[in-house]
Amino acid sequence: MYEAYLFDLNGTIIDDMQFHARAWHEILTKDLKFEITFDETILQMYGKNSELLERVFGKGYFTQQRMDELSMEKELRYQAAFKPHLKLIDGLGQFLDKAHQKGIKMAIGSAAIPFNIDFVLDNLNIRKYFPVIVSAEDVILSKPHPETFTKGAELLNVEYAKCLVFEDAPKGIEAAQNAGMQSIALTTLHQPEDFVQYPNILKFITDYQALDLL
Known part of the structure; x- marks a missing residue:
């Protein structure tokens, strides 16, 4: 054993991964105006939030403060959407x-x-x-x-x-x-x-x- x-x-x-994916896809495409499909977003969803942003946009594109802000915004949207389904x-x-x-x-x-x-x-x-x-x-x-x-x-x-x-x-x-x-x-x-x-x-x-x- x-x-x-x-x-x-x-x-x-x-x-809950579909909820994470929707929150990220919304931020990437609507907030940040980046062209990426929903399925492509899923493929980038591993590791830390800052690492996802660096994979998509490249290292140095955002300051650490901006990545922290985007990370928290994504989590707030995810939690608001998912909480009624939390189990x-x-x-x-x-x-x-x-x-x-x-x-x-x-x-x-x-x-x-x-x-x-x-x-x-x-x-x-x-x-x-x-x-x-x-x-x-x-x-x-x-x-x-x-x-x-x-x-x-x-x-x-x-x-x-x-x-x-x-x-x-x-x-x-x-x-x-x-x-x-x-x-x-x-x-x-x-x-x-x-x-x-x-x-x-x-x-x-x-x-x-x-x-x-x-």
Whole structure:
């Protein structure tokens, strides 16, 4: 049995990635007048918000202050749109409770900022399951670099190979692979064919209803 479960947040604990994508697409196309399709926006949605802006516009196009402003504006729009739909992915509540009772350690490892992580954990009352939280502000290098997950494992005091990662994004699965960790892939935004290059995936799931502890 794995000793620790490391969870990404968006698209893994809650099914909200379409809301993030809409908020980003609106800011990029309407606010910033950049020509990019919705599907192309989805492909850029990994890592920190500032990294997304730098991938789209190039490094140095915005000041750090402007990127911080755009990042917060995007999160405010996302939260306003998603809050009426905020709920755990089906079966996750029971899965977390069962893992907690079995003594499996758990952590959040996300490229989200604390503002968004708090929005989810506190509104859904699941903070008690996650004594360790690694956010965008806690790492130097974002996924697919392994730092998000290796730091989580170290804070839980669990060997990397004894951690199981739950992710919804190819770059997140790649980060787990780079950390030497196996993973479960949720198909909330991407389909299995988007993950064919990653041998560290144990299984694909749409929700947690039929998933047993591993």
